[in-house]
Amino acid sequence: MEQQRVLVIGGGIAGITAAVDLGDAGQEVVMVERLPSVGGRMLQLSETFPTLDCAQCTLTPRTVETGQHPNIKLYPYSEVVGLEGEPGAFKVKIRKKVSYVDWDKCTGCGACQEKCPQKVTTNPYERGVGIKKAIYTLSPQAVPNKPIIDPVNCRYLNKGKCRVCSQVCPVDAIDYGMQESFVEEEVAAVIAATGFGLYPIEAMGEYGYGSVPDVIDGLAMERMLSASGPTAGEVMRPSDGKEPQSIAIIQCVGSRDPENHKPYCSRICCMYSAKHARLYKHKVHHGIASLYYMDLRCTGKGYEEFLQQSTEEEGLLYMRGRVSKIFRDGDQVVVWSTDTLSGQPVEQRVDMVVLAMAVVPNPEQAELARILGIPVDANGFYQEQHYKIGAVDTGREGVYMAGCAQGARDIADTVAHASAAASRVQVFLSRLARRAA
Ligand SMILES: Cc1cc2nc3c(=O)[nH]c(=O)nc-3n(C[C@H](O)[C@H](O)[C@H](O)COP(=O)(O)OP(=O)(O)OC[C@H]3O[C@@H](n4cnc5c(N)ncnc54)[C@H](O)[C@@H]3O)c2cc1C
């Protein structure tokens, strides 16, 4: 029987794991990633709980393997816009977004980024931390390591003046007139591994609707702590670039609040909040790190020990309390809460606040689910066919899911889920082959 190809949508650690598993098993894979490089959220992380090893050291060998794998055909900076046909014989339509750089010519030398005069502080990937240029790659370890131009901020695309990148590019790769294009691929099965986003700070009225500059979310904290990130690992307040001498980390923001926000527990925030506080203390030795929590839910292997070490050896201050209001006063941030153990109101003034926002599906997930013909649950995550015995099945034959697109989980659980999806695809393809025989 002819080789059956598998479409993997999303190149985070879930998509990468499923694609490499399938590729190693001899299966051809088409991977579509909406960003210019693979790696997903893990590419934004600093060090990872519970081992505190560098995220890039774990991730880079896998992203490189994905980029070089003879059985994986990668479509970076692309999106799935249509799926027709039936299980075993799908036709997928892919939109290749406009990078303004001819990646076939580009050697990834970096000269354009270095010389581009346009500094941008609002790049969504960096979450308001540090500076990117108007032509940029996601990270120095990006796979592929090819830049895109940000059309909103590029001087030439907006005002018709500049062209510096085009002048310094040694291989004439800049193409300001590039148009989007579409390709079609035939695949037998699909794995949707489109990951997650964070609930927007702007949804939190009581925390200033995102208008207090020194209140950031967990991913912004990761970018600051990351050695290869925009501040080279230095913790800086967004308002003035100063090192915060005290921070407050608020857990469960938007999670476990069925009346106003999301009803579910985001599962990873207790652990990454403890990690943030520890990494902050490793950088600012005399700094004060306070954490506000409802309960501490650290249920993975080695997680309780990580938490114990955080409180006993690292001097973190845990306060059981629900925060009612956050506001700016002078150059500090004021946190009002009630200590739920003593019942007393507490006011704390700190230099910076980190909100552990609820994990939510990416906004485009509903539309992709419609294209794939699969259901989503009440919170917008892909709906598994059976909670216990069908956790990667969508209910549509030939279409599977992996990772945080189904619900919040840490890296270890994501990788296990993705390998399970790869295995289910192989079962499906074997059945197809038997039917055809
Ligand atoms: C602040 C923070 C800190 C964390 N720290 C840790 C930690 O220390 N240890 C740990 O174990 N876990 C940690 N995690 C959890 C970890 O990030 C996730 O477990 C992991 O990223 C899940 O991988 P994923 O592939 O499912 O999703 P993602 O990493 O979100 O990857 C999904 C990919 O799909 C792409 N995509 C989305 N939609 C589309 C589309 N329509 N078409 C094409 N591509 C698409 C995205 O661009 C992305 O590349 C942390 C999470 C956060 C928020």
Ligand code: SF4
């Ligand atoms: S043309 Fe745009 S991307 Fe190129 S150097 Fe100028 S501002 Fe930067």
Ligand code: SF4
């Ligand atoms: S200068 Fe040209 S070759 Fe070098 S990274 Fe930029 S676009 Fe690619």
